Structures are given as C-alpha cells and as structure tokens.
Amino acid sequence: MTTSGSPISAADVAKVARLARLDIDNAHIEHFTEQLGKVMAHFADIDALNLDGVTPMTQPYPLVNVMRDDVEMPTLDTDEVLAAAPAAEERRFRVPPIIGIEG
Amino acid sequence: MSSIPTTASEIAAAIAAKEITAREVIDAHLARINARESDIHAFNKVMADEARAHADAIDADIAAGRPVGPLAGVPIALKDNMCTRGVETTCSSKILEGWKPPYDATVVTKLREAGAIVVGKTNLDEFAMGSSTENSAFGPTRNPLDIERVPGGSSGGSAAAVAAGFAPVSLGSDTGGSIRQPAAMCGVVGVKPTYGRVSRYGLVAYASSLDQIGPFATTVADAALITEAIAGHDVHDSTSIPQDVPSFVEAAGQGVKGMRIGRVTDLPEGAEPEVTARLNAAFAALEAAGAEIVDVQLPSLSYALTAYYLIAPAEASSNLARFDGVRFGLRVNAPDTNAMYGATRAAGFGDEVQRRIMLGTYALSAGYYDAYYGKALKVRRLIADDFNRAYEKVDVILTPTSPVVAFKFGEKVDDPMSMYLCDIYTIPTNLAGHPGMSVPFGTGAHGLPVGIQVLAPALGEVPMFRVGGALEAAAGGAQ
Numbered sequence: 001m002t003t004s005g006s007p008i009s010a011a012d013v014a015k016v017a018r019l020a021r022l023d024i025d026n027a028h029i030e031h032f033t034e035q036l037g038k039v040m041a042h043f044a045d046i047d048a049l050n051l052d053g054v055t056p057m058t059q060p061y062p063l064v065n066v067m068r069d070d071v072e073m074p075t076l077d078t079d080e081v082l083a084a085a086p087a088a089e090e091r092r093f094r095v096p097p098i099i100g101i102e103g
Numbered sequence: 104m105s106s107i108p109t110t111a112s113e114i115a116a117a118i119a120a121k122e123i124t125a126r127e128v129i130d131a132h133l134a135r136i137n138a139r140e141s142d143i144h145a146f147n148k149v150m151a152d153e154a155r156a157h158a159d160a161i162d163a164d165i166a167a168g169r170p171v172g173p174l175a176g177v178p179i180a181l182k183d184n185m186c187t188r189g190v191e192t193t194c195s196s197k198i199l200e201g202w203k204p205p206y207d208a209t210v211v212t213k214l215r216e217a218g219a220i221v222v223g224k225t226n227l228d229e230f231a232m233g234s235s236t237e238n239s240a241f242g243p244t245r246n247p248l249d250i251e252r253v254p255g256g257s258s259g260g261s262a263a264a265v266a267a268g269f270a271p272v273s274l275g276s277d278t279g280g281s282i283r284q285p286a287a288m289c290g291v292v293g294v295k296p297t298y299g300r301v302s303r304y305g306l307v308a309y310a311s312s313l314d315q316i317g318p319f320a321t322t323v324a325d326a327a328l329i330t331e332a333i334a335g336h337d338v339h340d341s342t343s344i345p346q347d348v349p350s351f352v353e354a355a356g357q358g359v360k361g362m363r364i365g366r367v368t369d370l371p372e373g374a375e376p377e378v379t380a381r382l383n384a385a386f387a388a389l390e391a392a393g394a395e396i397v398d399v400q401l402p403s404l405s406y407a408l409t410a411y412y413l414i415a416p417a418e419a420s421s422n423l424a425r426f427d428g429v430r431f432g433l434r435v436n437a438p439d440t441n442a443m444y445g446a447t448r449a450a451g452f453g454d455e456v457q458r459r460i461m462l463g464t465y466a467l468s469a470g471y472y473d474a475y476y477g478k479a480l481k482v483r484r485l486i487a488d489d490f491n492r493a494y495e496k497v498d499v500i501l502t503p504t505s506p507v508v509a510f511k512f513g514e515k516v517d518d519p520m521s522m523y524l525c526d527i528y529t530i531p532t533n534l535a536g537h538p539g540m541s542v543p544f545g546t547g548a549h550g551l552p553v554g555i556q557v558l559a560p561a562l563g564e565v566p567m568f569r570v571g572g573a574l575e576a577a578a579g580g581a582q
Contacts, residue, residue, distance in 0.1 A: 013461065020420060020464040021427070022457055023445035032458060038520050039462065043409045043475065046482055056480035057487055059312050059342070060298040060536020061561065066341035080205040086434035093429050097439050 006037040007044070107131040111177045111271045111325045112352075115218075118176035121165065125158035125176030129220060132178045136222070136269045144244050145264040147183045147193055149223040154178065157220045174332060175218030180264040180273035183224035184231055185316070186305035187211055194307050195239035196229045198451025199432040208305020209340065210274060210316050210333045217332050222270050225260030229453045230423065231281055231309045233257050234525040237516045238455045246289060248551065252509040255285030255525075258319070262289040265319045272329050273319045278310050279411050280504075280529025282317045283541040287504035287554025290543045292326045292571070293319050297562050298536035299344035301330075302337030310418035311342075313411075313533045323542060323571040327351035330564065346562060354565040355572035360393035362569065365497035368398050371405045371527055374506040377547030382503050385544050385555045388577035389501070389570065399493040399500065403485040407531040410486065412523060413466045413479035414534070419456075420463030426451065458519060487535040494560040499570050502528045504541040504554035528556060538564050542574040 010033045017024045017032075024032070078091060087094035107128055108114050117123045133151050140146060161175050181187065184194045186204035193199045211221070228238035236244040236259025246254040247267035254263040258275025262285035265273050275282040277295035286293025294317040301316045308314060318329035334348040366386060374382075386396050428434035428447035435446040452460070466475035493500060505525055515522040532539040538561075541554035555574055559567035 008465070012465070016461045016465045016468065017457075018445075019468065020460045021424075021441070021444040021448050022452070022460065023442075023449040024457070032461065035458060035517075035519055036462060036465075038518075039412065039458075039523070042520060043413065046406050046409050046478055049403075049406060049482065049485070051478060051481040051485075054481040054484050056477065057484035057534075058480060060487070060534075061342070061344055063299075063342060063344070068338060076205045081430075084202055084205065084431050086428055086432070095429055095440050096437060096443050099439065 006033070007040040008033060008037050109268070109271060110322050111174065111320065112328055114177050114271060115174055118161070118165070119171070125161040125220065126155065128176055129154050129158040129178060129222070132222060132270060135267070139247070139267055140269070142245060142250055143247055143263050143267050144242055145225055145260045145267060145269055146180070146223040147195060147226050147241055147260070148191055150190065150221055153190070154220050154222045161218060161220070172216060172218030174214065177219045177272065178222045178270040179214060179219045180223050180225050180261055180270040181211065181221055182227055182258050182261045182273070182275045184227060184276060184307040185211060185274065186307070187221065187224065190224070192224065192307070194230045195227045195241055196451065196453070196456070197240045197433060198426045198448070202432050204305070206305060209302035209337045211305065213333050225258070225264055225273060227260055228257035229456050230307070230419070231257040231276055231278055232419070232455050232459055234280070234284060234522050235516065236260065237512065238453055240453055243512060246509050248290060249509065252511055252551070253288065255288035255505070255509065257281040259285045261319050262286055262291060262293065265289070265291045265321060271321065272325055274316055274329070274333070275319055276306055276314055276316050277533065278313045278415060279533050280526040282319065283529050283539055283554065283556060284505045284525060286319055286541040287543070287552065288509040290552030291319050291321055292323055292540065292542055292575070293317065294326045294330055294540040295532070295538060296330055296334060296564060297344070297538045299342050300334050300538070300562070300564070302340040302343045304337055304339035308422040310415040311422060312418060313415060323355045323568060323575045324352055326540065327355045327568050344562070349565055351564055351568045354568040357569045357572070358392065359389055359570055359573040362394045362499070362566065363397050363497040364389050364394045364570065365399040365493055365500035366396055367401050367404070367500060367502060369400050369402060369404070370502060373524060373527060374503050375508065375548055378503045378506060378508070378553050381545050381547060381553040382501065382555060385501055385574060389573060392573050392577065397497050399497055401489040401493060401531070403482065403489045404531050406482050407486055407534055408523060408527055410479040410482040410534055411530040412462065413475050414483060416459040416463030417466045417476050418463065420460045420467065423456070423460055455519070483534045486531050490531070490535045490537060491560070498559070498566045499563070500558040502556045502558065504528060504556040508547045508549065508551035508553060532558050537561050538567050540567055540571050542571045542578070544574055544578045
C-alpha cells in the first residue's frame with residue numbers, strides 16, 4: 001500500500017476523506033495519516049488467526065424478517081421536522097443545486 | 104423539609120408515602136447542580152424549569168389521590184444522544200448543536216410513564232466515540248472525585264452526574280464500554296444490558312449492532328430498578344428482543360450461594376497491579392459468600408480490540424452519513440450539494456469522529472473489505488463462541504472493568520491507540536451482544552475507585568445482578 005512501511009498513506013487518507021465527504025485540509029491529512037497508521041498497524045494482529053470456515057457474525061441476536069401489519073400508523077409531524085432543517089421551502093427540504101456551478 | 108434520601112428506590116418510596124414532595128427532591132438536586140456544575144460540567148443542558156413543572160404535576164396527582172408511576176418523582180439525567188422531543192439533543196457535536204428532535208426515544212417515554220423526572224442532558228464524547236469525555240465539542244466533563252482527572256467515557260457526564268449527586272440515577276449508552284468504564288472511574292454502578300434488551304429507538308446511532316442503553320446508579324438495586332423500567336420489546340426497534348423482563352431488583356438481593364464464577368486464565372495483560380489486586384479480592388469475597396470459582400479460557404479475547412475498531416467505525420461511517428446538512432443540524436453553505444456535504448461534515452465533526460468515519464470508510468472500501476471488515480466479522484464470531492463455551496461451565500465471568508483508574512486530562516487524547524486500550528476488557532461483551540455491569544470494589548492507585556466487571560450470557564441479567572449485589576455487599580463490608 002505504501003513505501004514507508006505504514007499501513008496507510010496520505011494519498012489513501014485523502015481518498016478516504018473524499019469518499020466520506022469530509023473536506024479536510026492537507027495539514028489534517030498528514031496528522032490523520034500518522035494516527036490512523038498506528039491504529040491500523042495494531043490491526044495486523046488478526047492476521048495470525050486462521051479464519052477459514054468461520055461464519056461472519058453480523059448481529060448478536062439473530063432475529064429475522066421482523067414484520068408488522070400493513071396499517072396506517074402515526075408518523076412524525078411534517079412542520080416539526082422541517083422546523084429543525086437548515087433550510088425548507090414549500091414543505092420540502094431545500095438544498096443547493098445538485099449539479100455543480102462553474103467558476 | 105425532611106432530608107432527601109440518596110437512592111432512587113428510597114426517593115420513590117418517600118414521595119409515594121407523602122414524607123417528602125417531588126418538588127422538594129427536585130429542588131435539592133438542582134441546588135447541588137447549581138453548587139458544583141461549573142466545576143464538573145456533567146450537563147450539556149440542565150432542564151430546571153421542565154423538571155420543576157413535572158415535579159409539581161406529580162405532587163398534584165399524589166395530593167389528589169391519582170395513581171402515579173413506580174418511579175414518580177425520581178430525578179434522572181439522560182446522555183445527550185437520546186432524543187427528547189423539543190429539547191436540544193446534540194451528541195456533544197457541533198453538527199447537531201441546537202437540534203430539537205421531533206420525537207422522544209422509547210427509553211424517555213418509558214421513564215416518563217413511570218414518573219421519573221428528566222433533570223438534564225449529559226455530556227459525552229462526541230457521538231459516544233471516546234473513553235474520557237474529552238472528545239466533547241462543548242468541553243470535557245471532570246471527575247467529581249478528582250477534578251484534575253477524566254470521568255471516563257463516553258457516558259462521562261452521566262457517570263459524573265450520579266457520582267456528584269446531581270441525580271440518583273442516569274442513562275448512558277454502551278457500544279464498547281461507554282457505561283461500564285466511566286462507572287468504574289467515577290465509583291458508581293453501571294449496566295450494559297443484553298443487546299436488544301432495551302429499545303434503541305431514539306438513541307442516535309453510533310454502531311447499531313453494538314449500541315445498548317443502560318443505567319448508572321449508586322446501588323446495584325437502583326441499577327436493577329432502572330434496567331427493569333427501560334427494558335422490554337419495542338415495535339419501533341426491530342432488533343429489540345420479544346422476551347419478558349424478569350425482576351432484576353429481586354435478583355440483586357438473592358446472593359451467590361452455589362453460583363459458578365469464571366476466572367479468565369488468559370485475560371489480556373495491561374491492568375494496573377492495584378486493579379488486579381481488587382479483582383483477586385473480588386474472587387475471594389464471592390467464594391466466601393458461597394460461590395465456586397472456576398477457571399475458563401477465552402483465547403480470542405486479545406483480538407477483540409481489532410475486531411471492534413473495524414466493526415464499530417464501519418457501522419459509524421454508514422450511520423453518520425445522515426449528517427449531511429440537509430435535514431437537521433449544521434449546514435455550511437456551498438455552491439452545490441457535494442461541496443456543501445464536505446464542508447458541513449468537516450466543520451461539524453471533531454477529530455475523533457472524523458478518524459473513525461475514515462477508518463470505517465477504509466475498512467468497507469473496495470479492495471479492503473475482505474481484509475478488514477470481513478475478517479473482523481469472523482473474529483467477532485470466534486469471540487462470541489469463546490464466551491458461549493465458557494458459559495457452559497460458569498454462570499458469570501469476572502474481570503476488571505478498566506485496566507486503569509481515572510487518568511489525567513490530556514494523557515491519551517491525541518494517542519488514539521492508548522485511549523482505545525482503556526476498553527480492552529469491556530469491548531468483548533459488546534461484540535458478543537451479552538450483558539455486563541461494573542460494580543465499585545474498593546480503590547486502586549491514588550485512592551481512586553476500581554470497578555469489577557460482571558459478564559453474563561445473553562439475557563443473563565439475573566445471574567449478573569445476583570453477583571453484582573453480592574460484590575456490593577462485600578465491598579461495603581471491606582471498606
């Protein structure tokens with residue numbers, strides 16, 4: 001992954017930050033790279049385990065297909081929900097343009 | 104005004120017997136908050152007016168002979184990641200500052216129906232990510248026993264509120280130890296019930312397959328009382344378990360005669376010598392009380408930290424995607440939505456939250472999923488299997504809660520790995536989904552409290568509370 005022996009590079013961190021929608025400046029990227037490198041180095045301990053044939057555990061208490069009757073139930077109050085939004089208009093959340101604006 | 108009892112059960116009994124009023128109880132606790140909160144910072148918000156009004160309503164009901172709930176007039180503090188309709192719920196994050204939820208969490212509804220009075224919302228590590236409460240965007244909480252030291256975390260405010268006498272009981276949430284570890288560091292009782300025992304509806308999610316709500320209290324019986332009040336199936340949480348809730352309060356007084364207590368012979372090292380000494384004293388006390396000590400092995404336990412710090416951040420990276428500046432909380436304006444997301448999230452989340460989101464995003468990203476997240480889920484299975492094998496031989500397992508006593512501010516906050524190691528004994532139970540509690544059991548280095556952790560199998564709260572009650576009785580006798 002990297003040439004320095006660290007399990008994660010600054011370029012990896014910058015890419016991950018972009019994927020996670022975090023606008024992080026370069027100074028912070030460097031700082032996070034060092035810290036995350038230390039944490040990820042610790043993760044190598046599980047490489048010693050033989051995990052062949054082990055079933056992944058995705059939830060602690062297996063409950064399947066939790067259904068309810070298809071009947072009307074009270075929902076959140078629209079005005080109360082919209083009142084907590086940064087911007088609302090015509091009973092909808094208002095956002096900036098989806099397509100980027102040039103310049 | 105007669106003197107105010109210290110425990111929730113005594114307060115409820117005294118109010119029901121008209122020996123004191125709910126208003127007197129609330130005023131006494133608000134006076135304590137006024138006197139010491141500026142030093143402790145347990146709360147993000149003290150709900151003084153709401154609490155007084157609620158107390159007056161309960162007193163009016165009692166005066167008129169109308170029925171009141173079993174916790175009528177008991178003050179309770181709530182970790183500020185539980186939704187309270189119309190009252191700010193911040194998760195100690197700038198990204199949710201000022202947000203007023205449009206609904207109550209199920210635990211809040213249940214507590215109010217039982218007559219408990221919410222006195223405030225307590226401070227936490229931002230989005231419950233941390234072990235010291237230093238990651239709060241609104242400043243750290245101080246340990247009431249030594250204000251130079253952390254109260255533990257992430258539910259540090261809830262632990263401190265009970266330790267300082269601001270409320271007899273409080274609620275926290277525990278994803279990797281966030282109730283038990285601060286309970287140990289503040290010298291109070293803390294309980295993480297079985298995953299699914301308590302509804303998570305209205306708990307702002309950190310890691311959904313690990314999060315569980317539970318109480319802090321000064322006594323095991325009070326912790327049992329509050330666990331009973333909040334437990335049970337909830338149609339709003341599809342992971343809540345459809346099982347009846349037995350009497351935990353009764354269990355707390357039943358003693359341990361004939362019980363088998365597990366001692367882990369391959370427990371990961373790292374505990375301070377004074378902490379290990381208290382653990383040995385706990386085994387001796389339980390043996391003296393009639394229990395049998397049985398050696399067990401949990402060979403995968405030392406891999407729990409890695410599994411946890413892959414699984415929890417992976418789930419967090421997904422859960423926290425909802426904080427995007429659209430529906431609630433902070434928005435940093437930008438020319439298009441993508442730029443708005445990035446700017447809002449960078450400005451709104453603190454360093455630790457950003458670290459965990461990035462860790463989780465990385466662990467889930469194409470090319471690394473199998474190497475990290477996929478492997479972690481298999482390790483999780485090995486850990487759960489280890490516990491389940493051990494519980495064929497024993498009723499509960501005893502370990503330290505935290506390897507260290509409360510540490511000083513700044514010691515670990517910029518070294519994530521050393522902070523993460525604080526949770527080495529609490530994390531495995533979250534991965535397995537089992538219950539665990541911390542009971543104060545004497546003191547360690549610097550005269551600071553040491554907590555002993557009682558672990559039990561899924562839905563094993565009854566044996567857990569039995570042992571917790573016996574430890575409490577023995578600790579009282581020993582000190």
